[in-house]
Amino acid sequence: MATQIAYKDVEIGTELPAAVFPVTRDTLVRYAGASGDFNPIHWNEKFALEVGLPDVIAHGMFTMAEAVRVVTDWVGDPGAVVEYGVRFTRPVVVPNDDKGAVIEVSAKIGDKLDDNRVRVDLTATSDGKKVLGMSRAVVQLA
Numbered sequence: 001m002a003t004q005i006a007y008k009d010v011e012i013g014t015e016l017p018a019a020v021f022p023v024t025r026d027t028l029v030r031y032a033g034a035s036g037d038f039n040p041i042h043w044n045e046k047f048a049l050e051v052g053l054p055d056v057i058a059h060g061m062f063t064m065a066e067a068v069r070v071v072t073d074w075v076g077d078p079g080a081v082v083e084y085g086v087r088f089t090r091p092v093v094v095p096n097d098d099k100g101a102v103i104e105v106s107a108k109i110g111d112k113l114d115d116n117r118v119r120v121d122l123t124a125t126s127d128g129k130k131v132l133g134m135s136r137a138v139v140q141l142a
Contacts, residue, residue: 021103092131105123
């Protein structure tokens with residue numbers, strides 16, 4: 001699947017459609033199975049509290065992956081993302097209730113680069129707090 005977005009049609013500051021991603025304890029167990037990351041801070045509340053966390057927390061790589069979905073949904077081709085990096089600033093705390101947590105992601109075009117590439121700057125929050133810092137993706141456009 002190739003990107004249908006043309007470089008010439010993109011402007012710095014353009015906002016991508018924002019998204020909200022729910023996270024429950026069930027989500028974390030499924031991600032642990034898929035990723036092989038069974039660290040008990042992601043599923044065992046007693047253990048998480050013993051090591052000083054406020055509760056069970058989402059996997060950092062899960063949070064990172066959910067955030068970049070805003071970019072891949074916008075561009076229409078996950079292969080168009082040629083670079084992606086973040087700093088983990090705060091964990092996504094996932095309570096053991098019917099609601100869980102929510103990751104809210106917004107993004108905008110931060111810069112137009114050479115070779116039909118753009119830098120997308122992302123903001124990811126949970127419970128009103130920024131959970132990813134310096135979250136940026138470089139996307140190859142048509």
